Every structure is written in C-alpha cells, then in structure tokens.
Amino acid sequence: MKKSWWLFYFTLITSTMITISANNWMNMWIGLEINMMSFIPLILKSPNNSSSEAAMIYFLTQSMSSMLLLMMVLMSLYKCNLPDKINMLLINISVLIKLGAAPFHLWMPKMLSKMDWNKCILLMTWQKIAPMMMMSNLMYNNMIINIAIMMSVTIGSIGGINQTSLRKLMGYSSINHLGWMLAINKSINLWMIYIMIYSMLTFLICQMFHKYKIFFINQMSSINMNNMDKINLFLMMMSIGGLPPFLGFLPKWITIQNLIETKETFLIIYMIMFSLIPLMFYLRIMTNMFLSFNSSIKWLIVKNNKMMSTMMIIMNLSLPIIMILDVI
Numbered sequence: 001m002k003k004s005w006w007l008f009y010f011t012l013i014t015s016t017m018i019t020i021s022a023n024n025w026m027n028m029w030i031g032l033e034i035n036m037m038s039f040i041p042l043i044l045k046s047p048n049n050s051s052s053e054a055a056m057i058y059f060l061t062q063s064m065s066s067m068l069l070l071m072m073v074l075m076s077l078y079k080c081n082l083p084d085k086i087n088m089l090l091i092n093i094s095v096l097i098k099l100g101a102a103p104f105h106l107w108m109p110k111m112l113s114k115m116d117w118n119k120c121i122l123l124m125t126w127q128k129i130a131p132m133m134m135m136s137n138l139m140y141n142n143m144i145i146n147i148a149i150m151m152s153v154t155i156g157s158i159g160g161i162n163q164t165s166l167r168k169l170m171g172y173s174s175i176n177h178l179g180w181m182l183a184i185n186k187s188i189n190l191w192m193i194y195i196m197i198y199s200m201l202t203f204l205i206c207q208m209f210h211k212y213k214i215f216f217i218n219q220m221s222s223i224n225m226n227n228m229d230k231i232n233l234f235l236m237m238m239s240i241g242g243l244p245p246f247l248g249f250l251p252k253w254i255t256i257q258n259l260i261e262t263k264e265t266f267l268i269i270y271m272i273m274f275s276l277i278p279l280m281f282y283l284r285i286m287t288n289m290f291l292s293f294n295s296s297i298k299w300l301i302v303k304n305n306k307m308m309s310t311m312m313i314i315m316n317l318s319l320p321i322i323m324i325l326d327v328i
Contacts, residue, residue: 008038008039014034015038016126016129018034019031020129026073029073032131035127035130040055040059046116068094075087092145099132100178101151101152101175101182102152105155109168112124113165124171124206132185133188145182150179150270153179155175156178156278157172157277160281164216164217167215170206177198179271180252181195194251194255197248198240204236220289221289225289234286237286240282241282242275
C-alpha cells in the first residue's frame with residue numbers, strides 16, 4: 001500500500017476523533033470536513049467510472065449538509081431572527097443527511113453499489129460515528145427524530161426486498177439499523193454498544209463477500225463456498241437480522257428495554273414489526289445458497305481458515321452465554 005493511503009486513513013480516524021471530542025459547533029464542522037476530504041481519496045483508490053461517480057455523490061451530499069449546518073450555526077451565533085426550534089430542526093436535518101437516514105437516504109445505496117466491499121464497510125460503520133455523536137449532543141427534537149426513526153426502519157426493511165445487488169441490500173440493512181441506533185441516541189453508552197456489535201457483524205459479512213468476490217444474489221448459488229463458510233455466513237446473516245439467540249439480537253434487546261423505560265410503546269411495536277422483513281430477505285439469500293448445487297470455479301477456490309471460522313461461530317452464539325452470566 002502506498003504511504004499516501006496510510007495518511008488518508010490516519011486523517012480519517014483523526015477527523016472523527018476531532019468531531020467526537022469537540023466542545024463547539026465550529027470544531028465539529030471542521031472535523032466533518034476533514035473526514036470528507038480523507039474519505040473521497042480512499043473511494044478513488046481504484047480509479048474507474050463507478051468510483052468517480054461514488055466520490056461525486058458523496059461530495060455533493062456531504063458538502064450540502066455541511067453548508068446547511070454551518071449556515072445554521074452561524075445564524076445562531078450572530079443571533080439572527082430565526083426561532084430556536086427551526087434552527088435546531090435544520091441542524092438535525094443536516095446531520096441526518098450526513099448519516100444517510102431516511103428520508104435523506106437515497107444517496108447511500110446508490111453510492112454503495114459503486115464501491116468495493118472495503119469502502120462499503122467504512123461507509124456503513126466508521127462514517128456513522130461522528131454524526132451520531134453530534135446527534136447525541138443536539139437538543140432533542142422529538143418530532144423529527146421519531147419521523148427519521150420510523151422512516152429509516154420502514155424504508156430500510158421494504159427497500160431491500162426487491163434488491164439483487166448485495167451492496168444495495170447491505171445499504172438498506174444499514175439504514176434499518178440506523179433507525180434502531182437513533183432510537184437510543186440520547187444514551188451514548190447504549191448506541192456505542194449497538195454500533196460496535198453492528199460494525200463487527202457488518203465487517204465479517206462484507207469480508208466474506210469480498211473473499212468470494214460476491215456482488216449479486218444470483219452469485220450465491222454458483223459460488224464455490226465450503227460448508228463451514230456457508231454455516232458462518234448463515235449465522236452472521238441471522239445475527240445481523242436480530243434473530244435470537246444470536247449476538248445481533250443483543251443491541252436490539254437493549255434498544256427495546258430502553259424504549260420500554262421511556263414508555264415509547266407504539267415505537268417499539270412498529271420497529272419490531274418492521275425488523276421481521278430484513279430477516280425474510282436474508283433467509284432468501286441463504287436458502288438460495290444452501291439449496292443450490294455448487295459449480296466449482298478454479299480461479300475462485302479459496303483456502304479455508306478454520307481458526308477464523310470457529311471464532312465467528314463462537315462469537316455469533318455468545319448471546320446465551322452472556323444471558324447465563326447475567327442471571328448468575
């Protein structure tokens with residue numbers, strides 16, 4: 001890897017830390033801008049028409065939300081005649097655009113479909129941390145947040161049904177999980193636990209797809225995947241769908257408990273109902289893979305890492321152990 005790429009990765013991490021540790025809006029904005037300027041060269045690392053388009057989509061959406069954020073911050077700083085509610089509403093909207101939350105989500109699946117799996121992992125996990133921290137620091141606008149939660153959960157579930165592209169499907173899954181994260185946004189400890197578990201599962205799934213060069217659902221039936229990797233992928237898919245007793249159910253369980261304490265009954269029922277739809281399209285991928293005959297493709301034969309496979313299985317089935325320890 002070229003030394004310049006290490007520099008961009010370093011500035012990407014540093015810029016997120018600047019935004020997290022900032023104590024005023026201007027420093028947060030600076031951190032977000034450095035973050036954007038670090039991520040765009042990483043998208044363009046393998047230059048082609050798709051990556052150029054992805055970089056342009058990212059630049060336009062992020063710069064538009066940054067302009068809106070900066071304008072609102074400056075207006076509140078210079079005491080312009082704008083009601084506080086409208087000011088905070090527009091700041092909330094600018095951060096939701098950065099996150100790719102519904103109804104400002106259209107750029108995200110489109111962009112994911114034009115990048116390789118490693119860049120997709122970064123966009124779906126690391127790039128969410130700084131805006132989520134900003135949302136935690138904002139004055140809580142109940143109406144806009146609840147609309148964003150409900151729309152993210154709905155669109156993230158329904159949007160993935162007719163997708164044949166796995167990158168778009170993972171994008172809609174990310175939007176769905178973002179709705180769950182926004183529901184516990186005021187408790188930093190809880191959404192940090194959620195994003196850690198979600199990032200770990202997303203990383204493992206995307207690395208599996210990257211390993212076998214899978215980009216579309218129809219490739220699942222023809223790929224030369226060994227049985228251990230099939231079982232691993234099945235467990236991870238069910239886990240990210242939030243099916244008990246897998247590890248992915250833990251953050252959803254935490255969210256449900258938190259919403260029960262805040263008496264958000266309707267929101268809980270709504271989110272649980274729509275969390276069943278992603279499980280349906282994950283199962284569709286897995287059944288397609290398990291029930292089809294595999295054709296052996298010479299150039300895609302991959303050595304199996306047994307240690308890695310065993311660790312994945314143990315990790316995904318660790319929730320019952322956590323529950324037993326909690327009871328003890």
